Amino acid sequence: MSSEDYELSDEDYYDEDDMMDTQDDDGASAISEDMDTMDDFKISTKPVRKSYEIDSESLSQVAVEDLMNKDVEHICGIFGVPVDTASLLLRHMLWNKELLIEKYMDQPTAMLCAAGVAAPEPSSPEPSRSHSAASGSTTRRSTRSASKLLGLGKSKASSPISPVSSTASKLIPPKSGGPESFVCPICFDDTPDVPTLALVCDHQYCVNCWNAYISSKLRDEAEHAIRCMAEGCALVAPDEFVRSALKTAAVVDPTLNEDTDKLLSRFQELLVRQFVGANRKLKYCPYPGCTNTVSCPSAATKSSLNMVVPTVSCGARGIGTSMTSSQVLERESLGLQAKEHTFCFGCPIESDHRPVVCNVAKMWLKKCHDDSETANWIKTNTKECSQCQSTIEKNGGCNHMTCKKCKYEFCWVCMGPWSEHGTAWYSCNRFDEKAGVDARDAQSKSRASLERYLHYYNRWANHEQSAKLSLDLYSKTEKKMEEMQITSSLTWIEVQFMKKAVEEVDKCRRTLKWTYAMAYYLAKGNEKELFEDNQSNLEQAVEELSELLESPIEADIIPTLRQKVTDKTVYVQKRNDIVLEDTANGFLDGRWKWNTPVDGFDDPENMEN
Amino acid sequence: MDARLRRVNKEIADCKNDKTSNIRIELIDESPFHLKGSFPGPQGTPYEGGNFEVDIVIPESYPFQPVKMKFITKVYHPNVSSASGAICLDILKDAWSPVLTLKSTLISLQSLLCSPEPNDPQDAEVAKHYTTSKSSFEETAVYWTQIYAGGPGAKKSKESASASVARDEVAMAGLDHAHVRRFVGLGFEQGKVIDVLRRLNYRGKNIHNIPDDKVVEELLKP
Ligand SMILES: [Zn+2]
Ligand SMILES: [Zn+2]
Ligand SMILES: [Zn+2]
Ligand SMILES: [Zn+2]
Ligand SMILES: [Zn+2]
Ligand SMILES: [Zn+2]
Numbered sequence: 001m002s003s004e005d006y007e008l009s010d011e012d013y014y015d016e017d018d019m020m021d022t023q024d025d026d027g028a029s030a031i032s033e034d035m036d037t038m039d040d041f042k043i044s045t046k047p048v049r050k051s052y053e054i055d056s057e058s059l060s061q062v063a064v065e066d067l068m069n070k071d072v073e074h075i076c077g078i079f080g081v082p083v084d085t086a087s088l089l090l091r092h093m094l095w096n097k098e099l100l101i102e103k104y105m106d107q108p109t110a111m112l113c114a115a116g117v118a119a120p121e122p123s124s125p126e127p128s129r130s131h132s133a134a135s136g137s138t139t140r141r142s143t144r145s146a147s148k149l150l151g152l153g154k155s156k157a158s159s160p161i162s163p164v165s166s167t168a169s170k171l172i173p174p175k176s177g178g179p180e181s182f183v184c185p186i187c188f189d190d191t192p193d194v195p196t197l198a199l200v201c202d203h204q205y206c207v208n209c210w211n212a213y214i215s216s217k218l219r220d221e222a223e224h225a226i227r228c229m230a231e232g233c234a235l236v237a238p239d240e241f242v243r244s245a246l247k248t249a250a251v252v253d254p255t256l257n258e259d260t261d262k263l264l265s266r267f268q269e270l271l272v273r274q275f276v277g278a279n280r281k282l283k284y285c286p287y288p289g290c291t292n293t294v295s296c297p298s299a300a301t302k303s304s305l306n307m308v309v310p311t312v313s314c315g316a317r318g319i320g321t322s323m324t325s326s327q328v329l330e331r332e333s334l335g336l337q338a339k340e341h342t343f344c345f346g347c348p349i350e351s352d353h354r355p356v357v358c359n360v361a362k363m364w365l366k367k368c369h370d371d372s373e374t375a376n377w378i379k380t381n382t383k384e385c386s387q388c389q390s391t392i393e394k395n396g397g398c399n400h401m402t403c404k405k406c407k408y409e410f411c412w413v414c415m416g417p418w419s420e421h422g423t424a425w426y427s428c429n430r431f432d433e434k435a436g437v438d439a440r441d442a443q444s445k446s447r448a449s450l451e452r453y454l455h456y457y458n459r460w461a462n463h464e465q466s467a468k469l470s471l472d473l474y475s476k477t478e479k480k481m482e483e484m485q486i487t488s489s490l491t492w493i494e495v496q497f498m499k500k501a502v503e504e505v506d507k508c509r510r511t512l513k514w515t516y517a518m519a520y521y522l523a524k525g526n527e528k529e530l531f532e533d534n535q536s537n538l539e540q541a542v543e544e545l546s547e548l549l550e551s552p553i554e555a556d557i558i559p560t561l562r563q564k565v566t567d568k569t570v571y572v573q574k575r576n577d578i579v580l581e582d583t584a585n586g587f588l589d590g591r592w593k594w595n596t597p598v599d600g601f602d603d604p605e606n607m608e609n
Numbered sequence: 610m611d612a613r614l615r616r617v618n619k620e621i622a623d624c625k626n627d628k629t630s631n632i633r634i635e636l637i638d639e640s641p642f643h644l645k646g647s648f649p650g651p652q653g654t655p656y657e658g659g660n661f662e663v664d665i666v667i668p669e670s671y672p673f674q675p676v677k678m679k680f681i682t683k684v685y686h687p688n689v690s691s692a693s694g695a696i697c698l699d700i701l702k703d704a705w706s707p708v709l710t711l712k713s714t715l716i717s718l719q720s721l722l723c724s725p726e727p728n729d730p731q732d733a734e735v736a737k738h739y740t741t742s743k744s745s746f747e748e749t750a751v752y753w754t755q756i757y758a759g760g761p762g763a764k765k766s767k768e769s770a771s772a773s774v775a776r777d778e779v780a781m782a783g784l785d786h787a788h789v790r791r792f793v794g795l796g797f798e799q800g801k802v803i804d805v806l807r808r809l810n811y812r813g814k815n816i817h818n819i820p821d822d823k824v825v826e827e828l829l830k831p
Contacts, residue, residue, distance in 0.1 A: 186672060186707045187612045188619050205707075208612065209673075213707060216673035231706035 050577070052354055052584035056296040056312040056345065061272055064282070064293050068275045071097060079104060084238035088115045091225070091271075095278040116227065116236030119201050184209055186229065195252065197245055199237060203230035211249030211256070214242055215263055224270035242267060285314040286350050287341045292316055296345045306359065306600040307587050310345035311352045317341065352510060355583030356518040359599045364517035368457060386415050456520040460513050467509040470546055474502045480553050488555040497562050501549060501569045508542045508576045515579065523593040523604060527586070534582055538575040545572050613671055617641050617711075624712050632715045634665070642667040645681070646715045650758060655750035656684070656722045659758025663718060664694070665711060675705035676714060685746075685753040685783075687727040687736035696721070697731035734807065738783050742813025749783035756781070782807045788816070797828045 049055065059067075075086040078101060092115035093100040104111045112118040183190040184206035198204040205213075209229070214237075217223045226237040237245070243264060250260040269291055276282045276293050280300040285292045292314035299310035318338030343350045347358035349365070356364070385392050388406040402409050410417055481495040515535045522528040545568045551561060586592045597603050618641060624634045633647045644665040650656030662681040668674050678701060680694035688697045698721055700709060730736030739746045754760035779789045782803050788811060792802045805811075805827045809819050 187616055189612070189615075209707065212612070212670070213673045216670040220670060220674055229707045231708050233706075 050581060050584075051588065052309070052580040054296060054308055054310045054312065054345075055298055056294050056310070058313070058315040059282075059293045059295055061269070061291045061293070064272050064276060065268075068272070071095060075100065079108075084240055085112075085117050087239060088117050088236055091274060092116070095275060113234070116225070116234050117238075119233070119235055182206075195248055197241070197248070199228050199233075199235045199241065201228055201230065201233050201235050203228050203233055205229055207245060207249045207252055210245040214245060214267075215259070218263055218266045218270060222270060224267065224274055239267075239271070283312075283343075283345050285316070285341050286343050286348075287314070287316070290314060290316055290341055292341070294345060299345045303600060305346040306357055308584070309354045309357055309587075311342060311354055312345045313343070314341045353514050353517075354511065355580050356514045357587060359601075360521050360594070361514065361517060363596075363598065364520065367453070368460075371453065371457075383415065386410065453520070456516045460516040463509040463513040463516075466546070467506050470502055470505050470509075470549065473549060474498065477549065477553060484553070484555050484558070488558070490555070490558060494562070495558070497565050497569075498549065501545060501565050504569050504572055504576075505542055505545055505549070508538060508572055511576055511579055512539055512542065515583075518583070518592075521594045521596055521598065523595045525593070527591055527593065531583070531586075534575075534579045538572070538579050541568070541572045541575045544568060613667070613669075614641060616672060617667055620711050623710075627712070630712065630716070632712050632719075634711055634715075642671075644711070646678070646711065648715055648719045650754060650760070651719055651723045654723055655747045656686075656754050656758070656760075658761040659754035661718075661722070661758055663715060672707040672709070675701050675709075676711060677701075678714065678718065683753060683757040684722070685735060685750040686722060687725045687730045687732060687739045688721060689735075690732050691735055692732075695731055697726075697729060734810070737810045738812055741810055741815040745783055745785075745812050749780065752777075752780050778803055783812060785812070792824060792828065795825070801828060 071090055072083055072086045075081070075090060075097065076083055079086065079089075081089075089100055089104065089111065090097070092111075093103070100111075109118070113120045181190055181192055182194075182196055182204070184194070184196070186205055186209040189206055189208070195207045196204045197207055197210050213229055214226055217226050226242055227233070228235040228237070246260050246263050246267075250256045272291070272293070273284055276284045281297040282293050282295050285294065294312045294314050296310055296312055298304060299308060304310075317340050342352050344353055344358060344361075347353075347362055349358070349361060353361040383392055384390070385403040385406060385408055387408040387410075388403060390403065390405045392401065392403055408417070409419065477498055481498060482492075484490060485492050485495050512535065515531070515538075519528065519532060519535065522531060545565070548561070548565050548568055551557075553561070583592075594601060594604055621634050621636075621641065621644070624630075624632060631649050635645050635647075637643050637645050644667070646663040646665050647660055648663075650659040650661060659682070661684065663678050664681050666677040668677060679696055680689055683691065683694070685691060689695070696718065698717065700706075700714060700717055725739060727736040727739045735746075738749070751760065778800075779786050784803060784806050788806060789799065789802050792806070793799050805824060809824065809827065811819055811824070
């Protein structure tokens with residue numbers, strides 16, 4: 001990333017001050033105070049925001065930690081409690097400061113017990129073992145376990161509410177020459193000089209057990225709340241205790257060192273994830289291995305998701321993408337840039353599903369999933385000739401088919417006669433609704449509705465497939481181009497025009513794919529027709545560019561080809577922009593009507609076509 | 610020595626040395642991490658007189674993650690799957706604590722047999738049976754104890770008794786012979802009748818909620 005980007009990101013930030021206003025004041029100030037720590041911020045530079053783009057900001061883990069610390073300090077200030085206590089209280093209340101303040105002011109002791117900061121009074125018969133408010137059955141059943149009968153984990157009467165100012169933990173140095181040597185009740189280790197640790201409840205275990213326990217919680221369960229190991233003890237280890245336990249274990253056994261560093265950062269990551277998960281304005285980057293967070297306040301409410309498609313990026317690329325490593329290698333070997341960490345802020349779809357809004361995209365994916373059997377059937381490579389019924393197999397990428405037996409020329413996608421398609425197969429993007437309207441009996445109705453679905457599904461799947469095929473094709477082309485660079489007078493730069501085109505085709509096919517999900521649910525009428533006009537124009541342009549990319553490459557035609565491809569690429573970009581922009585504006589204006597109820601939109605019954 | 614191995618070895622040894630408890634832990638093969646536990650059914654319960662065997666698998670991160678246990682012996686109990694022996698018990702899940710041991714966990718299983726929790730069932734059909742007619746449930750539980758856990762009924766005349774009871778699928782399913790006979794009398798296969806009545810929870814007072822034609826309708830389904 002160049003230094004210009006950093007400067008731009010600063011500007012971006014100040015422009016976005018307004019958007020942070022909805023967050024509480026200290027949240028916003030936390031960011032501005034820590035501008036110098038924002039080196040990791042990777043903000044895409046978009047000078048003018050288009051209607052299909054959304055303001056968002058990428059935060060590094062450090063920046064999120066600063067936000068977290070602000071909240072903690074705020075609570076420390078009000079309650080007069082140490083940092084670790086405030087952290088446990090906030091995590092217990094899922095960072096809802098207002099509710100925490102209200103409840104704590106009302107019943108501080110109960111709050112401290114519930115958050116695992118302090119043990120309940122010894123008189124209370126059954127210590128609540130749940131640290132989250134939601135677990136009912138565990139408390140109910142805790143009488144069942146029988147360790148008490150065996151004298152295991154013998155607990156001294158748990159200490160009454162401990163002074164809140166203590167850090168709620170004890171690191172007990174190895175007992176030297178004590179009357180009875182300590183035997184760890186978990187590992188039965190009685191080696192002298194092994195340090196033991198206990199929380200304020202004084203349930204002591206050796207440091208090796210604490211270390212193994214904490215690693216298991218962090219790794220196997222992704223759990224950041226480390227409860228005391230004693231049965232039924234509801235205390236939660238403060239952060240400082242967790243860290244010092246891990247570090248002490250590494251001192252005792254230096255071979256753990258490397259592991260300890262990983263565990264410490266895992267712990268930190270889990271704490272940040274919990275904070276991010278509790279804040280609707282933030283979302284953790286879903287790409288594996290990535291620790292960035294995206295802030296997108298304008299997509300924080302449910303209703304906003306019916307107006308915009310919040311496609312965001314954490315700014316990072318490559319390693320830790322959702323692609324398999326072989327896919328990554330493939331892209332990299334093609335010289336294509338590693339994919340950016342693009343995802344939807346509003347729903348779990350880990351890619352760009354513009355132009356269609358989250359609720360409709362989710363409905364479509366669910367439908368495809370439920371109907372996967374049908375979908376698999378249609379994806380198979382054999383179909384029946386609609387004229388002579390003989391089986392036809394597809395073995396190339398082109399959709400212009402000719403039946404070997406009867407010589408019938410047809411379109412693979414719609415099975416209609418090729419002659420009606422003119423020279424371009426793409427004019428088949430519209431589904432002929434007449435068949436559905438004419439259908440009289442239930443059986444032909446359900447057949448019509450299946451055909452309607454398959455029409456859209458087929459095109460959706462086709463764009464996904466074609467995007468992959470164009471990458472394959474590019475790898476062949478690229479090789480040839482590089483050879484040419486050696487055999488001809490062309491420079492390396494001059495043979496790069498294909499790369500841009502392939503990337504553009506890839507992007508546009510993704511748009512096209514989702515336009516079919518959108519069109520499937522759009523209510524009939526003028527708006528849908530205009531939408532499909534734009535879709536068809538983009539599709540036509542993309543197919544033409546794809547076809548150009550398939551042209552045979554010879555050194556002497558390169559200059560012309562280069563001009564054609566470059567021009568077409570620019571045109572395709574423009575068409576894609578139109579589809580995205582017009583659809584996005586339609587959502588902002590409330591112009592799109594659906595043929596089925598969609599969460600957050602008016603019911604289709606109440607509208608006219 | 611590996612801390613997990615040391616701990617498990619000590620647990621096995623402690624259990625052997627403890628003459629007062631009647632919990633047993635044995636090796637299945639050479640591995641100390643796959644064991645078989647057993648305990649007698651608690652007195653004053655339908656499981657009295659039976660011997661219950663439990664499959665024990667010790668996970669990699671034991672004792673920091675809970676031990677995996679399931680019944681080898683078939684048990685008729687709301688919190689135990691009648692098909693797989695899987696157990697629904699808090700300490701085997703999120704209420705696990707590393708201070709718990711194999712022995713203490715087996716004791717907890719024993720006490721689970723004393724106090725079923727039908728509101729948090731592992732086996733919904735058994736739980737339904739328990740809540741609709743406790744006495745009928747207990748009859749079946751006793752029956753299963755006899756057949757599968759070597760309970761007192763089986764001891765009397767081991768071979769002949771177990772051979773004849775083993776065939777009594779009606780009792781196994783906790784159903785009434787007369788009810789089954791009635792629908793078999795309509796020309797349905799006994800296996801099918803048992804299956805349908807079991808699923809409909811055709812037991813105790815609940816039979817008044819299930820009209821005959823509902824049963825027949827179910828029986829007619831392919
Ligand atoms: Zn230990
Ligand atoms: Zn404790
Ligand atoms: Zn990322
Ligand atoms: Zn979405
Ligand atoms: Zn033909
Ligand atoms: Zn077509």
